[in-house]
Amino acid sequence: MLLSREGRQYRNCVRDLWAKKASVTFFGLVALRVDATYPDHRRRDIDGLFKALLDSLEYAGAMEDDSQVRLLLAEHVGTRKPGWLEVTIEHKAGGRQGELF
Numbered sequence: 001m002l003l004s005r006e007g008r009q010y011r012n013c014v015r016d017l018w019a020k021k022a023s024v025t026f027f028g029l030v031a032l033r034v035d036a037t038y039p040d041h042r043r044r045d046i047d048g049l050f051k052a053l054l055d056s057l058e059y060a061g062a063m064e065d066d067s068q069v070r071l072l073l074a075e076h077v078g079t080r081k082p083g084w085l086e087v088t089i090e091h092k093a094g095g096r097q098g099e100l101f
Contacts, residue, residue, distance in 0.1 A: 007052065014056035022089075026063045029092035031071035038076065039083030046074050053085065062089060 003011065036049060054066035063069075070092045 010052060011056045011059050014053070015060040018057065018060035018062050022062065025061050026068065026089055026091065028068065029070045030063055030068050031090050031092045032069055032073070033088040034072070034074040035077045035086040036074060037078045037080050037084050037086075039079070039081045041079055044076075046076060049074060049085065053087070057087070057089075 032054075034049060034053065036046065038044060050072065054069065057063060058066045
């Protein structure tokens with residue numbers, strides 16, 4: 001897949017943040033919670049957040065494959081520049097457990 005310059009920057013930013021904050025790989029089924037703070041009050045479809053985010057988390061090594069995601073919860077929690085996403089990843093109960101560290 002050919003990524004735009006902005007897409008590569010986003011993917012690399014997610015990779016760098018993951019390496020700095022978590023640096024673990026989840027195996028088995030996972031649940032994601034995404035708290036989205038938008039940069040302005042324009043109308044947005046919240047589902048537009050997921051493709052680039054999940055592909056970037058996979059690229060960062062947070063999980064082997066984004067098909068591991070079995071539960072995805074997203075909430076618009078506010079508006080504030082520059083806008084950001086807070087992502088929480090947990091093992092999903094009932095999935096095969098993997099090594100955390």
